[in-house]
Amino acid sequence: QKEVEQNSGPLSVPEGAIASLNCTYSDRGSQSFFWYRQYSGKSPELIMSIYSNGDKEDGRFTAQLNKASQYVSLLIRDSQPSDSATYLCAGALYNFNKFYFGSGTKLNVKP
């Protein structure tokens, strides 16, 4: 079983809609979670981090963490064509310096 699981997609949403990306993890020791955006041919870029249960908002992005359900999500409001990319979910063990990545969900935002 992979430590972090994501639906590979593609997830298609119309411009202006809310895109919802989901991720589950298996290791209850994981305490830090991250969402990375990766454009084709580019390196992963950190867009959100979340460490506590609940929601964390940053502009159009909201990360949600539910440790009881071992579930992490990323909501993108008012989706733009420029949001079209692959989104990688990652978990990390506190103080163990190791990151576990999902295989990514490809998002297509259609104009």
Place this chain on the structure above:
Amino acid sequence: DAEITQSPRHKITETGRQVTLACHQTWNHNNMFWYRQDLGHGLRLIHYSYGVHDTNKGEVSDGYSVSRSNTEDLPLTLESAASSQTSVYFCASSDSGGHRELFFGEGSRLTVL
């Protein structure tokens, strides 16, 4: 600005040759990582280091080696390149202590013919 740089960005080599990919970071991060990324496999950890003279094997370490002689650099060496090592390689670094974020270099695309 602090950054993490990889070189070369693109390399074509032949089977059996030794290849070294360089990674240099100016964040002064203790932790450095090498990943490879292939279609269908996502990011897979090759080797990592928590500090000078410390190196550890990741999930796909066979055929690769690293050494850490200073804080800034973690070169990745393919001792005898194989076609299965054709991939995109990413170096990354993170700080120590508490919650930490991982920052990536721009990647090195390696083709082994």
